[in-house]
Amino acid sequence: MRSLKMIAVAACISVAGSFPANAGEVADSRQLIKLPNEIEKKMMINMRDHIVALDEIVGAVLAGEYQKAEDIAESRLGWSSLVRHGDQEVADHWAVPMQKMADEMYRSASNFVIVAQNASVEEDKDSYKKVMSALHKVTSACSGCHQTFRVR
Ligand code: HEC
Numbered sequence: 001m002r003s004l005k006m007i008a009v010a011a012c013i014s015v016a017g018s019f020p021a022n023a024g025e026v027a028d029s030r031q032l033i034k035l036p037n038e039i040e041k042k043m044m045i046n047m048r049d050h051i052v053a054l055d056e057i058v059g060a061v062l063a064g065e066y067q068k069a070e071d072i073a074e075s076r077l078g079w080s081s082l083v084r085h086g087d088q089e090v091a092d093h094w095a096v097p098m099q100k101m102a103d104e105m106y107r108s109a110s111n112f113v114i115v116a117q118n119a120s121v122e123e124d125k126d127s128y129k130k131v132m133s134a135l136h137k138v139t140s141a142c143s144g145c146h147q148t149f150r151v152r
Pocket of ligand 1: 044045047048050051052054077098099101102105138139141142143145146149150151152
């Protein structure tokens with residue numbers, strides 16, 4: 001009985017220890033950006049669309065449908081996306097460094113489009129890697145901002 005308990009405790013410790021960040025135990029050093037309620041709601045709707053777009057882009061790349069991946073990237077994350085043009089209202093509430101990080105996302109998504117366009121014509125064995133590397137720049141832009149700012 002006693003040894004079973006020990007095993008259970010040991011198992012719990014090893015599971016807990018395998019997570020890189022345990023909620024509540026790690027200090028949150030992100031900068032809080034306070035937003036009016038309505039603006040925060042709008043921003044979170046955009047964010048949820050960002051992750052859906054990203055998921056669809058990865059799926060399209062995997063299927064070799066570069067054109068589809070390009071369309072999603074440009075229209076939903078890129079420099080000419082509706083988010084960038086239509087949501088100036090949200091971005092106006094952001095700190096300047098946060099706006100710069102958003103620009104990084106628009107820029108990397110538009111760069112991804114160019115890289116994917118080139119890859120679809122060059123038929124190079126490295127082109128898949130180039131496309132993934134360009135996509136990684138997009139995810140790094142997401143993650144960079146998430147590690148720096150919070151709104152709640
Ligand atoms: C300019 C900064 C910035 C960029 C760029 C950014 N985000 Fe966010 N995102 C945030 C902040 C801030 C939050 C709120 C985090 C918090 O307060 O806990 C957030 C929240 C989210 C959420 C949670 C939504 C919810 O309803 O809770 C998702 C999902 C998300 N982002 C996805 C993405 C994806 C995917 C990308 C890149 C394609 C991205 N974000 C790019 C700043 C950013």
